[in-house]
Amino acid sequence: MTTIAEEVLLLAYDEKEGRQLISSTELDAALGGALLAELTVNGRIDLADKKVAVLDATPVGDEELDAALARIAAESKARKPEWWVQRLHSGKLRRRLLSRLAERGVLDEERHKILGIFPSTRYPEREPGVELEIRRRVQDVLSGATPDERAAVLIAILHAAKIDRKAFPGASKERIKEITEGEWAGKAVAQTIAAVNAAVMAAVIGGAVAGASAGGSG
16 A cells, blocks of 8 residues: 555656656655654544644654654654644655665656766656556545545645646646545645645745745856
């Protein structure tokens, strides 16, 4: 079974060319949010009251999720979801997740050099059935099926990082808004969706501002 972060990755890459459909700033923020979302869905943390609280520090059984959970549990101060997305997301996390998808045979890992100098890696799909199943589940919800918490937070993350525009260009904006606002769900689920959505958006904006500032100072 794929994690939410892996599902985000598969939808954020072109299946044939193996290239990102969005910027690294957007994608990495989405992956940080996906870790929080997965831990919430698994009952390990709670995102209510605009703070991340550990409910159960028992490992989930996934290396990345367990590392994130341990970091959160070790933090002495209650932090906002936005703070944790900033701390958890990184290019290294993205590359580790891509490599393990390649190790499982879901993706190919093709290394080459641009202009014969600059190293680059592409990740075209080797086993398209995995992404097709993810797309089917998301499309069912976008077409009107009632989502479960996992599907809803996945769609919220895709929307916050602007992946939905690339992966599901024909999706109804009204339907996505309905899902991400969580009116169909109970209060706890709605709070989780809102918190993850806001945290990823904040990380995307923060990353873009930092990038613009660095570029302007050069």
